[in-house]
Amino acid sequence: MLDRIRRHWMLYLLIAPILAYFCAFLFYPMAQGIFLSTQKAGLLGPVGFIGWDNYAKVFSTPAVWQAIWNTLIIAAGITIVGTLLPILPAIALLQITPDWLKRGFQTAIYTPYLLSWVIIVGIWLNTLSPVGLVNSVLEGVGLIDAPINFFADPFWARPMVIGLTVWKDVGFHALIYLAALLSLSPDILEAADIDGANDYKKIRDILLPHLMPMIKVVFLITLLGSLRTFDSAFLMLNGRTADQIRTLAIFTYERGILNFDLGLASAAGVVLLVVSLLISGVAQVVTRTEREN
Amino acid sequence: MKKTLLTANLTVLAAALMASSALAADLRILTAVTGGKDAAEHEQFVAELEEHLGLDIEMVKPASDYNNVLFTSLASGERYDLIYGDSSMLPGLIDQGAITDMTDMVAASAVLSDETAIPAGEWALFDIDGRKWAVPNKFEGGTLPTIRQDWLEESGMETPVTLDDWTAFFKWARDNKDGAYGLSTSKLYDIQGFMSAAGIKAGYVMEDGKRTIPYATDGAAEVYDWFAMLSEEGLLDPNFVTNGSGEFRNLFMTDRVAAVTYWDAWVGLFNNIMATDHPDSSFEAKGVAGVPGPDGDIILRRGNASLWMMPANAENPENAIKFLEFWHSEPGYVLGTLGVEGVDYTVAADGSYELTEQGQAHGMDHGAPRVTSTTWEHPFPALPGVEEAQEIIMEHASTEYLPAEWSEAQPIVEKHAFQAMLGEVTGAEAVSAMHAELLAAGLIDE
Numbered sequence: 001m002l003d004r005i006r007r008h009w010m011l012y013l014l015i016a017p018i019l020a021y022f023c024a025f026l027f028y029p030m031a032q033g034i035f036l037s038t039q040k041a042g043l044l045g046p047v048g049f050i051g052w053d054n055y056a057k058v059f060s061t062p063a064v065w066q067a068i069w070n071t072l073i074i075a076a077g078i079t080i081v082g083t084l085l086p087i088l089p090a091i092a093l094l095q096i097t098p099d100w101l102k103r104g105f106q107t108a109i110y111t112p113y114l115l116s117w118v119i120i121v122g123i124w125l126n127t128l129s130p131v132g133l134v135n136s137v138l139e140g141v142g143l144i145d146a147p148i149n150f151f152a153d154p155f156w157a158r159p160m161v162i163g164l165t166v167w168k169d170v171g172f173h174a175l176i177y178l179a180a181l182l183s184l185s186p187d188i189l190e191a192a193d194i195d196g197a198n199d200y201k202k203i204r205d206i207l208l209p210h211l212m213p214m215i216k217v218v219f220l221i222t223l224l225g226s227l228r229t230f231d232s233a234f235l236m237l238n239g240r241t242a243d244q245i246r247t248l249a250i251f252t253y254e255r256g257i258l259n260f261d262l263g264l265a266s267a268a269g270v271v272l273l274v275v276s277l278l279i280s281g282v283a284q285v286v287t288r289t290e291r292e293n
Numbered sequence: 294m295k296k297t298l299l300t301a302n303l304t305v306l307a308a309a310l311m312a313s314s315a316l317a318a319d320l321r322i323l324t325a326v327t328g329g330k331d332a333a334e335h336e337q338f339v340a341e342l343e344e345h346l347g348l349d350i351e352m353v354k355p356a357s358d359y360n361n362v363l364f365t366s367l368a369s370g371e372r373y374d375l376i377y378g379d380s381s382m383l384p385g386l387i388d389q390g391a392i393t394d395m396t397d398m399v400a401a402s403a404v405l406s407d408e409t410a411i412p413a414g415e416w417a418l419f420d421i422d423g424r425k426w427a428v429p430n431k432f433e434g435g436t437l438p439t440i441r442q443d444w445l446e447e448s449g450m451e452t453p454v455t456l457d458d459w460t461a462f463f464k465w466a467r468d469n470k471d472g473a474y475g476l477s478t479s480k481l482y483d484i485q486g487f488m489s490a491a492g493i494k495a496g497y498v499m500e501d502g503k504r505t506i507p508y509a510t511d512g513a514a515e516v517y518d519w520f521a522m523l524s525e526e527g528l529l530d531p532n533f534v535t536n537g538s539g540e541f542r543n544l545f546m547t548d549r550v551a552a553v554t555y556w557d558a559w560v561g562l563f564n565n566i567m568a569t570d571h572p573d574s575s576f577e578a579k580g581v582a583g584v585p586g587p588d589g590d591i592i593l594r595r596g597n598a599s600l601w602m603m604p605a606n607a608e609n610p611e612n613a614i615k616f617l618e619f620w621h622s623e624p625g626y627v628l629g630t631l632g633v634e635g636v637d638y639t640v641a642a643d644g645s646y647e648l649t650e651q652g653q654a655h656g657m658d659h660g661a662p663r664v665t666s667t668t669w670e671h672p673f674p675a676l677p678g679v680e681e682a683q684e685i686i687m688e689h690a691s692t693e694y695l696p697a698e699w700s701e702a703q704p705i706v707e708k709h710a711f712q713a714m715l716g717e718v719t720g721a722e723a724v725s726a727m728h729a730e731l732l733a734a735g736l737i738d739e
Contacts, residue, residue, distance in 0.1 A: 042389045043364070043386065044370070044604070044605060045368075047390075129535075130531035151534070152535055239480060239706075239710070240708060242704045243708065257361055258360070258700055260364060260385040260386065260389055262368060
């Protein structure tokens with residue numbers, strides 16, 4: 001080991017700042033969180049060791065189970081729709097000509113990714129308000145009798161969080177897929193044309209298999225991100241929708257910051273970490289097994 | 294040579310560190326609303342404070358997310374001598390041992406214990422077992438229904454008293470003002486003026502030592518049903534569940550709603566903004582007392598008292614008291630209202646005050662637009678409608694009791710109340726479900 005370090009000391013030196021960064025801003029805070037979750041936390045510092053009491057308190061709080069369930073449902077929705085839907089614009093982008101139209105479409109679907117959640121929720125609050133554009137159109141064409149209060153209806157709460165997250169990310173994910181598709185040799189598609197394959201067959205038998213490794217990557221990225229859903233759900237949270245979209249991350253924030261209960265919040269944070277690690281571990285094992293098969 | 298350079302650098306670094314610790318401020322304050330309106334003015338504000346107090350002061354005013362900053366600062370071991378907060382934070386902070394009991398310090402201060410500077414009623418707003426855990430920052434008003442007085446006069450109706458009166462006025466507005474809503478608000482903030490019709494109070498109420506939430510009792514059902522009727526008739530802004538205060542303020546000032554429920558001080562601000570920006574408008578806002586209950590009493594709510602608290606790890610408590618005594622004296626009142634001399638206002642040779650352009654834009658609010666003193670006379674008259682609204686608040690309003698568990702109870706109350714107010718369930722069904730859920734969660738005792 002020492003010999004290896006001596007031989008590659010320059011490489012180790014170059015990687016040292018990155019390691020230091022992760023130690024200072026990821027591993028140390030994480031360790032502190034785990035430590036705090038076993039303490040009776042005072043605002044001015046831990047008061048004393050209380051073992052598993054914070055965890056017992058977390059799991060005896062009905063809202064936590066609801067928050068875990070909400071997190072899983074929302075994460076599943078975002079991951080499935082957010083992984084599969086961008087394939088369509090990616091394939092469309094591959095086909096669209098002329099170039100200016102392709103660039104325009106690319107910009108249009110990518111723009112939401114650049115917006116902050118406050119702006120996105122603000123835009124859709126107006127558009128989907130009971131007196132907003134969407135309700136006016138739906139009422140105008142006779143599809144509904146009374147306006148739908150999208151942001152204050154428990155039925156719509158999770159679809160709204162899932163839908164807006166997917167809408168925000170679809171352009172980014174589509175670009176990832178597009179990059180993968182561009183690496184496909186045009187000769188293969190030309191050969192398929194000569195063999196008489198129609199568009200559907202080309203997509204099913206050539207494009208999708210070619211995209212599969214990238215789909216797995218996007219799946220994992222989206223899954224890990226969606227388990228930490230906070231901003232979007234927090235901004236859409238209100239008395240009518242809280243039971244449907246209060247995620248574990250929001251619960252942690254509410255207990256830690258709003259109620260000043262850092263011990264309980266840390267325990268909830270550790271639970272979120274464990275749930276995320278378990279799910280991502282299972283997902284990785286499944287995708288790896290599929291690859292090996 | 295290299296060694297010499299390294300030694301020199303380390304020496305300079307050590308000297309700089311020692312100098313910075315020697316230059317630590319005499320008073321460190323974490324503030325939310327008190328101070329300059331922007332970074333530049335805040336520096337001038339602190340400079341004026343330093344001049345008055347003869348101290349080196351560091352006054353941190355985060356641009357946003359104050360609670361996050363407060364919490365993370367304290368939890369990370371930062372030491373402040375004073376922190377700004379409101380009375381809803383007190384139970385949690387006391388429970389955590391994070392703030393100092395200031396009862397004895399207040400008693401020892403001639404200024405702070407002077408009842409003309411801080412009346413007993415102001416202390417009572419955040420009294421906990423007879424102890425003073427903070428010192429008021431300003432006079433805290435309350436919330437009440439605020440109506441378009443010019444529309445009311447146009448309608449020929451009297452000021453609404455009963456729920457039926459309000460309904461009639463709302464209907465007139467809908468029918469005569471291009472479909473304007475009758476009422477807009479933000480969530481349950483604040484329906485107390487109408488809940489008063491059932492003689493019930495917001496938040497928790499202790500009855501025989503047991504915790505109750507009146508909004509979850511049978512008495513509230515009829516008022517929820519009244520709101521449901523408003524929803525059905527198109528008289529209640531359907532966005533009230535998602536509104537922030539900005540939304541209903543805009544509706545009110547653009548002729549799209551006849552009444553809102555908001556702070557008494559905003560009666561004057563509404564009138565001032567409209568008179569300044571739209572001088573030709575007939576707009577007139579007026580604060581109205583809530584609906585009398587079965588016993589004839591009106592119940593309104595006073596806001597959470599805005600406070601200065603002393604963290605348990607404060608390093609300079611004596612300087613903190615010095616600041617508080619200044620804040621509750623004439624130069625402090627002028628700084629908290631008008632702002633910085635030469636920046637927000639000037640003083641003429643005859644001693645009269647004149648606001649600069651910046652001072653006018655800042656609306657005479659630099660953290661304490663209204664002070665607790667009963668003897669100090671503000672150099673400028675109150676904005677139109679404020680004094681009448683304040684009288685209503687002082688006569689009918691009281692603070693809510695909001696213990697730490699309110700943060701858990703509130704979403705449950707809102708969830709069922711919104712359903713009833715939108716007409717999805719009856720008021721009786723809503724309070725029954727609300728009560729059962731609160732009881733099951735151990736958030737009420739009966």
